[in-house]
């Protein structure tokens with residue numbers, strides 16, 4: 001069957017001991033769509049992402065990428081799926097001991113040394129896409145500001161030209177202005193590269209800007225999903241309370 005769905009989660013559950021973090025997550029992400037998952041800190045957003053990335057095996061349910069169930073693939077088979085993925089980690093997670101150009105091309109070289117001139121060229125091209133000058137190629141991550149590190153991490157995520165990019169809290173640790181610059185960059189990259197994007201965030205401004213659709217994770221389930229312009233008009237009391245940051249409401 002031909003499907004437009006790039007990623008599908010069907011009844012995905014994951015518990016750690018008695019802590020049922022995911023408890024029947026259902027979600028479909030279309031090809032070329034940018035989806036944001038919002039939810040309180042500790043609601044299981046990162047666990048959900050790790051399940052898709054194959055870092056955590058769900059206790060039940062199916063996760064399909066291009067129609068293929070990836071939950072019971074061997075580590076070796078999963079490598080083929082992982083090649084479709086690009087990832088922007090929370091807090092950038094650059095390698096401090098490596099120069100910027102090696103950070104950007106890391107997924108391409110797997111840490112081994114490959115044709116240096118070619119890799120530097122690829123790094124330069126991808127850095128340019130995120131608005132960074134070739135001057136940073138030989139610097140180390142700790143010589144850059146937080147916003148610049150985020151750009152390098154973005155360049156690293158797009159360098160292998162993935163089909164799907166995951167963004168874990170892309171604006172955390174940035175001031176609102178720098179955060180907005182990163183949001184704009186993400187929108188531009190997703191459009192230009194035609195990728196499918198899944199962003200997890202508790203930053204409402206970021207969700208509204210980056211995503212076509214937003215879904216809210218609460219008590220292990222997706223309790224609401226809708227177009228981004230309905231986020232502040234969802235008709236769902238849980239979403240309302242969360243997006244308005246109110247202390248009183250159905251969320252304890």
Ligand SMILES: Nc1ncnc2c1ncn2[C@@H]1O[C@H](COP(=O)(O)OP(=O)(O)O)[C@@H](O)[C@H]1O
Nearest residue numbers: 016019021039040041042043044045046047048
């Ligand atoms: N490897 C793990 N072992 C045990 N508990 C975990 C593990 N990873 C996450 N958790 C628990 O899962 C819950 C959700 O965590 P997480 O997905 O990181 O939340 P979020 O990303 O929404 O802030 C938390 O209660 C956390 O303590």
Ligand SMILES: [Mg+2]
Nearest residue numbers: 045046047169
């Ligand atoms: Mg998280």
